[in-house]
Amino acid sequence: MPETDLALLLEAGQKAGEIASSYFGRDPRIWNKDDNAGPVTEADLAVNAHLAAVLQAARPDYGWLSEESEDAKARLTTRRQFVIDPIDGTRAFIERSRDWAISLAIVEDGVPLVGVVIMPERGKTYAALRGQGATLNGSRLSVTGQADLAAATVLTNKITMQPDFWKGGVTPPIKRTFRSSLAYRLCLVAEARFDAMMTLRPTWEWDIAAGALIVAEAGGTVTDRQARPLRLNNQMPQVNGVIAAGPVHRAIASALI
Template identity: 60%
Template sequence: MPVTDLDLLIATAKASGDIARRFVVDRPKVWDKGGGAGPVTEADLAVNELMAHELQRARPDYGWLSEETEDDMGRLATRRQFVVDPIDGTRAFIEGSQDWAHALAVLEDGEVMAAVVYLPMRDYLYAAQKGDGATLNGNPIEVSQKNDLDGATVLSNKASFADKFWADQTPPAGIERKFRSSLAYRMALTAQGRFDVMMTLRPSWEWDIAAGALIVTEAGGEVTDQTGAPLRFNNPHPQVNGVVAGSPVTRLLRAAFAASTVETPSPNA
């Protein structure tokens, strides 16, 4: 049995990938969750079942938070918790893209202590343990050192680039928007230094971002909500106020936001 929490997350992520890849071949059934929550597939549920079994069996005293499990508020009374997204980027999974991920994290007292983001179709395994740095397939990674907006690459959805969200009624000149469906993968790519910043101005579920948050910080980056406040996890309502993460240019990007945004971007953050 894996000894450390990180070992456990890695083993579970790889086992989850084995299950999910089978559904890629078999074309899973798809349902709509309703209420604007988006789609869910047989694969999401099968991976969730595997994760719950493996992780809770190994650490029965840890709380549990998953996108595909009804929230048990008993997690608030535990010191440590698992936070998982069985398939982050379900729409990409349904469409046959390779850019979906398993996201797994362990929290302790509101902080992420161990994290994995695994892309089974690409065999990319991003991992981090607090204080030990971040890796991709075992090799150290670090964020870019970009410190000005001119030429900065920003992973974000189109809605976050609407003029109303920016102080000058337009995004800063010179930045280039890119997109990936999975928030966890966006954060991992930023940790790897392939892009300078990832951002979403939409309230963000903890299961989408907890793993990526540690991977970015252990890669030397900065992770905050859209106001610049540090992220805290295991909240009673498990969302945070958007995310801005990456290289030193994140501070300049946040400074360009409008002082107040009444609305937040709509789905596909």
């Protein structure tokens, strides 16, 4: 059994990636979740079963929060929790895009302690340990130095660009692009491929727990849409949107309503 939490997540995540890839591009069975919560595939469930078995056996005193497990709220009584998205970007997975991720985090007292995001079909493993920096396939990561909002490249969806979200009713002239997986968007900011990512919608903790730590350990700033620090392991496991960026974070947060 791996001795450290980071080694545990890396080992479990790599096997999870192998399981997910065994279904990828092979038309796995798909169901629609209740309340229009989106699709889930047999691959999501197989990965979740593997992670739940391995991680909970290794750390039985840690709480458990996963997109594909019933939230029994027992996690609220624990100091540390696994926060897991077995496949982040399920729609991309179904559409045979490679832009889906396995997102694994350990949260301590509301703050991510360890984060791993694995992109099996892209051969990427992002990892971070609080206070120890962030890496991609073992190489250190650092966010961009871009501070000018007008020159920033931002990963976000189209709805974010509506004038109603911006002061004065004017959308800044930022360069927008998109990826399906929130975890991957965060990691691309940490990798300095983009200057920022943001989502203004209520955001599930399992989508962002690992990636938020990876951005922070790459020197970035990660907050909710109102520039407040993220606090995780909430009763309702959501945060009020996410802004993750290098120096341009201040300009984005100041421009939003």
